[in-house]
Amino acid sequence: MNKKKYFSFHYLSSNKLHQINFSLLNVATFLTVFLMLFIGINYYLSVEFSSNYYKGKIEETNQKYSDVSEELLNKVSELEKDLALLEEKDSEIRTYAALPPLDDNIKKMGTGGSDIEEINDENSSTILDKLKNTIDSLSYTVNSQKNSYNTIFNKIKSNEKMYRHVPSIMPVESAYLGSTYGYRTDPIDGKRRMHRGQDFAVNLNTPVIAAGDGVVTKAQYDSGWGRYVKVDHGYGYETIYAHLYKINVKKGQKVKRGDVLGKSGNSGRAAGFHLHYEVHKNKKVEDPKKYFFIGYIK
Secondary structure, three states: OOOOEEEEEEEOOOOOOEEEEEEHHHHHHHHHHHHHHHHHHHHOOOOOOOOHHHHHHHHHHHHHHHHHHHHHHHHHHHHHHHHHHHHHHHHHHHHHHHOOOOOOHHHHHOOOOOOHHHHHHOOOOHHHHHHHOOOOOOOHHHHHHHHHHHHHHHHHHHHHHHHHOOOOOOOOOOOOEEEOOEEOOOOOOOEEEEOOOOEEEOOOOEEEEOOOOEEEEEEEEEOOOEEEEEEEEEOOEEEEEEEEEOOOOOOOOEEOOOOEEEEEEOOOOOOEEEEEEEEEEEOOOOOHHHHHHOOOOO
């Protein structure tokens, strides 16, 4: 018979010698269990560490992505505002150039918009998709505006003489717009009625200039307008400059854009020093604001 091999462990307790015997099988089982526990614990710790590490990295990346996305969205929003102003100016210049406004269907094709608060709550793929769509929309709008400006430029270049006559600048410089075109409460009698022009609050003796080339058709006094000048610019355009303190031109005199017609005052039916300015097109009164542009167009 084979004898089992044992490992003995001796220890002293209470002045007695004790002996514990371990068989080879016991030792092997213990080592196996210990090794398995060691491997298992190490595997668990490594998985847990890796999970936390990559989770932290993902959160860090997501935060960076969120910051970049928010910055891009803010820039896109600013671009949309700038384009809205360009579209407004485009409409004004088309009025000046006697061109029809851009078709609403064409404008809608370039309308996307970016709701920043809505996008910030969505996942990454959705944000990217919306950013792409918004950028595509902005690109379309920019190209539409470029084509529009080319159309306007070619139209103006083809008839520069006519456009020198269009009333396209403000009749006074550095003035405060006190009353706009449209219905208002009359400052003298308090009644609500249509105001057919714009009132610029200015100091006494402020130079009043012609908004375009033309011929003076009236330079006289009226009980309502006081001293006023009327200029026929041709091509259906006429302008009126009222409540003047002094008139510097005569009926029949030719004037160029920027020439001084007179000095501002409060003559006639006026509540204070100001210039009343009107624009007529084909005998109909129009809002002068549609014809204001920065600087002089020569």
